[in-house]
Amino acid sequence: MHILHVVQLYWPAPSGAARYFQEIGKRLVAEGHRVTVLATDAFDLEHLWMAGKRRIPEPVGEHDGVVIRRLPIRRLPAPAILYPIIRRLMVELGRLGRPAIPTLRRLATVTPQLPDLEAFLADPYLADVAVVHTTNITLDFALIPVVRWARRRGLPHLCTPFVHLGEPGSEQVVRYYAMPHQLDLLRQATWVATMTDLERAYLIRRGVAAQQIVTVGAGVNPAEVTGGDGQRFRAIHHIHGPLVLSLGVAAFDKGTVHTLAAMRQLWAQGSHAVWVQCGPAFGGFAETVAALSPDEQARVRVLGYVDDTTRRDALAAADLYVQPSRTDSFGITYLEAWCNGVPVIGARAGGVPAVVRHGVDGLLVRFGDVPGIAAAIDRLLRDRALARALGAAGRARVWRELTWDAVYQRIRPLYMPHFSEHRRG
Known part of the structure; x- marks a missing residue:
């Protein structure tokens, strides 16, 4: 089975999400699956909105048997503060609820952009992809076009959103992870893999179906x-x-x-x-x-x-x-x-x-x-x-x-078509 992982930062970038997908990916490869990672060229997270930060220039690579395709980031020619301004504007527009979703999707992809993404998704190399696994719901500029592509092809979509809940009773942090278009993306996913039951409970309160969400957590070797x-x-x-x-x-x-x-x-x-x-x-x-x-x-x-x-x-x-x-x-x-x-x-x-x-x-x-x-x-x-x-x-x-082997055993069934049929049936 060919699996596409969409991870904004990937090895050797120092990212928890990158490590999560690295550990899952190499175990899938060990079981005989093909895994392709779609990542940006960012090494530092700030490269997504700020010039002068570290990047990984090689467009194609391989690590632990996983094929890596990196696409270059393009930003609007504006100061780095434009990005947080847009995100704050999106939070305010999100107060309108579902009617704001089309506008929020457009704003999410204003900057940063992946100008080579459409060409990548049209590559025959991806013709046999059977499952798409995306991540980082707040970095939605990469998720929105990929999810649209997966939906057109009728592919199962698994998302690990890494929702940051922030302080209890405060929306100061979590509002950037739970805008209407982000929640809509999760509601339409085949599966949502959460880090904790606290994250799972929050998403259920925000309208994501309980039967879609599986807590898998993270681990360590x-x-x-x-x-x-x-x-x-x-x-x-x-x-x-x-x-x-x-x-x-x-x-x-x-x-x-x-x-x-x-x-x-x-x-x-x-x-x-x-x-x-x-x-x-x-x-x-x-x-x-x-x-x-x-x-x-x-x-x-x-x-x-x-x-x-x-x-x-x-x-x-x-x-x-x-x-x-x-x-x-x-x-x-x-x-x-x-x-x-x-x-x-x-x-x-x-x-x-x-x-x-x-x-x-x-x-x-x-x-x-x-x-x-x-x-x-x-x-x-x-x-x-x-x-x-x-x-x-x-x-x-x-x-x-809490080892990565244990995490893999919890998430592995979400990749398997028979598991989806069993749970949905």
Whole structure:
């Protein structure tokens, strides 16, 4: 069977969605299926709306037996701020409901654009595609034309939307993932694969049929994130006391700003813990770090992108992992920490409360609650027995249900025609 995956960023781009499709794709190939990935040429997400960011120039490639076709992005000749302006306009138009759907579809494809997409979809190479799997409902510029093409051909359409739910009771984040045209696309899909039951419940409330939605989650390959040398990491970065680790994008929505503020509170109270942040910085975070006092800067290690060896070493060295984010539909980094027996702190936002169980395998705080984050960090640094118990519970759960092999077993039936006939019949 020939399967088309539509993923806006793909390997080697550092994207959670890319990793999700990479893991699924290579397992489909191992079972004898052909998998083609349609991706953009973006390496950095911001390349979709901003010039000067990294891209992947090779139009054709292969990885893990999966064929990769990359199409170049074209943007309107305007400042990068045009993109968020258009998206905000779409949110406001979405208040009109279903009558706004045609206009929203047109606005979604104004910028960025994939000028070579129609020619790609007309290529005879795709003539035998049997299933289309799309993703990232908020990056709908790529989904809308592909879904229209699949519908004309009568192909089953599976969508993993990665809806970011944001804070409970607030539409500030989720409104960009639940505009009328986006919900309409999901309602017309054959299957919708969600990260958590929280995401599934939200989509059901917004009119997507319950029988269409299957929670598959995300996973980790434990062998790839364990075995690091914690002592080597500490020696290289001159860390001798407690180590608090954060991975991924340093940004407000990820809770990075709040984590730093919490650490400053603890330092003011006499803590000698060092905070390590690995990942790219957005939204003025670098300037925030630069404004710290010399004593505070001595307790911060902002490393930016790191290679896999450094990442494993950091995880092996960590005493606890902190990511109080409101924009995680799942949060794979919690699993990476658990694989190393490291307890985690997350926020009661997004899909995280379905992943991190408060008091069982981690602690949860309210998003943006700096005193609450500081108290949780301090508690786990002081109560090492609790920290070890939470980390051990997380590690056991990963091996039980949160590996990529387990994820594949949950999503695999959605690709199989007989499964669709059974469930629909």
